[in-house]
Amino acid sequence: MTFIVPIGPQHPALEEPEHFRIEVKGEEVVDVDFRLGYVHRGIEKELCNRTYAHGLFLSQRVCGICDDAHSSAFTRAVEAVAGIECPSRARYVRTIGIELERIHSHLLWAGIAAHEIGFTTLFMLFWRDRELALDLRELLFGQRIMSGEMVLGGVRRDITPDKVPKILRNLDALEKSTKHYINVCTSDRTVIARCANVGVLTKQAARELCAVGPTARASGIDEDVRRDDPYAAYDEIPFKVITERDGDVFAKVVVRLREILESIHIIRHALDAMPKGALATRFPKKVAPNEAVGRVEAPRGELFYYVLSNGSDKPERVRIRTPSYANFPTIKPMLVGSTIAEVPIVLASIDPCFSCTDRITVVDARTGKSRIVTKEELRRLQK
Amino acid sequence: MKAEDVVKLVKKQITAVKIPNERRVFATVDKKNYKETLLTLKSNDITHLSTITGVDTGEQIVVIYHLDCGDGVMLSLKVPLPKNDPRLQTVTDVFPGAILYERDLMDMLGVKVEGHPDPRRIFLPEDWPAGKYPLRKEEAPKKEEAKK
Numbered sequence: 001m002t003f004i005v006p007i008g009p010q011h012p013a014l015e016e017p018e019h020f021r022i023e024v025k026g027e028e029v030v031d032v033d034f035r036l037g038y039v040h041r042g043i044e045k046e047l048c049n050r051t052y053a054h055g056l057f058l059s060q061r062v063c064g065i066c067d068d069a070h071s072s073a074f075t076r077a078v079e080a081v082a083g084i085e086c087p088s089r090a091r092y093v094r095t096i097g098i099e100l101e102r103i104h105s106h107l108l109w110a111g112i113a114a115h116e117i118g119f120t121t122l123f124m125l126f127w128r129d130r131e132l133a134l135d136l137r138e139l140l141f142g143q144r145i146m147s148g149e150m151v152l153g154g155v156r157r158d159i160t161p162d163k164v165p166k167i168l169r170n171l172d173a174l175e176k177s178t179k180h181y182i183n184v185c186t187s188d189r190t191v192i193a194r195c196a197n198v199g200v201l202t203k204q205a206a207r208e209l210c211a212v213g214p215t216a217r218a219s220g221i222d223e224d225v226r227r228d229d230p231y232a233a234y235d236e237i238p239f240k241v242i243t244e245r246d247g248d249v250f251a252k253v254v255v256r257l258r259e260i261l262e263s264i265h266i267i268r269h270a271l272d273a274m275p276k277g278a279l280a281t282r283f284p285k286k287v288a289p290n291e292a293v294g295r296v297e298a299p300r301g302e303l304f305y306y307v308l309s310n311g312s313d314k315p316e317r318v319r320i321r322t323p324s325y326a327n328f329p330t331i332k333p334m335l336v337g338s339t340i341a342e343v344p345i346v347l348a349s350i351d352p353c354f355s356c357t358d359r360i361t362v363v364d365a366r367t368g369k370s371r372i373v374t375k376e377e378l379r380r381l382q383k
Numbered sequence: 384m385k386a387e388d389v390v391k392l393v394k395k396q397i398t399a400v401k402i403p404n405e406r407r408v409f410a411t412v413d414k415k416n417y418k419e420t421l422l423t424l425k426s427n428d429i430t431h432l433s434t435i436t437g438v439d440t441g442e443q444i445v446v447i448y449h450l451d452c453g454d455g456v457m458l459s460l461k462v463p464l465p466k467n468d469p470r471l472q473t474v475t476d477v478f479p480g481a482i483l484y485e486r487d488l489m490d491m492l493g494v495k496v497e498g499h500p501d502p503r504r505i506f507l508p509e510d511w512p513a514g515k516y517p518l519r520k521e522e523a524p525k526k527e528e529a530k531k
Contacts, residue, residue: 036483037506045518080403210432210480223431229406229455293407293449293457295433304449306436306459321434321484329482 002030005340007347009038016064018352020331020343027339032332036325047318052078052287053152055315059305060146062320065108068094068101069298070320071150076231077294077307078152078315082287088233090154092274095232097141097149098296099263099270103174104133105299106256106263109351110181113253116345117194122184129177132170139163154280164271171264178260185253195250199334199346202247209329213301215350218255219247225297237269249349286313298323300351324352384429384452392427396420397460408458414471417448417462421477424450424458432474433457435484437492439520444469444492469494491518 009017023031059074060067111126141147206219224241244251287309301323310316399411431451486505493516
């Protein structure tokens, strides 16, 4: 007989609420189901009720920490729709912002993963060093996250030469500690025991389910929007796309940590090669009917924006597909066959990004059947 | 694959094509041909479906399949459907990764995806009224909300 274990929407192992129903036979996971939409805020619709400049702020707030990924995808699509080019210095400033975001996002994830496997010391260390990247974002853009440094057609602030020594100092410290962490994670027995051969996503499954980002790269799929479809200044900066073959949680750890090193190289190169010039071009108030696809490599993978304009100052339609959404179908092949104790780290391994809840599931312990309680029923029960 | 090669591949099926730059292709295909077009692309090693977009243009619902054709080329394949009866066959047999996007399409725009293996709601709550689709044109924000 199988038994259903509900995880979430509120659960200590998930930083943001999400609902999973894990069907187990003894300790073994036999099936997984999930329910999305707890944080659906209607942003796609709302973007059509705002001007382009105003919508940029809303797009940054799609995600709690990837504001630069969203604003770079939104600006990329909108600039393509309007047919304007961002000046080269602004492209370099954007690149630095995006890569600092990748560093802090990957370190945040690594900390959560360490916490998930019960390695609290490592969790503290990862989050201590994440501050180095956040401090730089504050120094350069005035805010750790939600900095809003991008505007349509360019950036708001310049990176002045007096800030460069501090950036380089923090990058050196980050590089040293990241190398140490790679060493720790690939040699420590606890990490290997909890992550190696756990939650395996085969290359074929990753390809069929259209996985993106580090989740796909850890399964041996060599794809990265920064290299394949370059935006910002990525076409002028050499970097390596990190892939691993095994597809397990361990491979995902290694991919993300090594990507931090690549991001550090990219920022150093960008600081060096940054051309002089204007920071922004003028963005027209109204945009002629057109359409464009703007996609970027967010820390979690390919982030996709489609913008359709209609001649007014507001878009006709904006479609957003976030990387976590693309990676959700991969949870099933990763979890089925593993044990219940492995569920938290496997769920965390795709670095899912969500929040908030409005309904609950009740599982009847005698029958194992569950049903969803609607808002109306909850109200009645309250009375 | 280059943008021109992608167009060559599906030249027979598509009715209109636009190449705004070297890595973007927008093409339109009839409802009766879209599945064949997707199969042709799949057999030429195009496996990454980035997402599916639905657009309500007023008279039609346009379903757009965004496919990564390699080398950063993004093909957006549009299938216009009549708004009074938007109906499509599922593409999950060609691209298994489409499973959530098609549920999204059913929820938000009311496109009926026939043969979908799991046609439950995805984002909308269980007690959401039937026949109301948030991303359709007629679902404008309420007046007091619009004021804010």
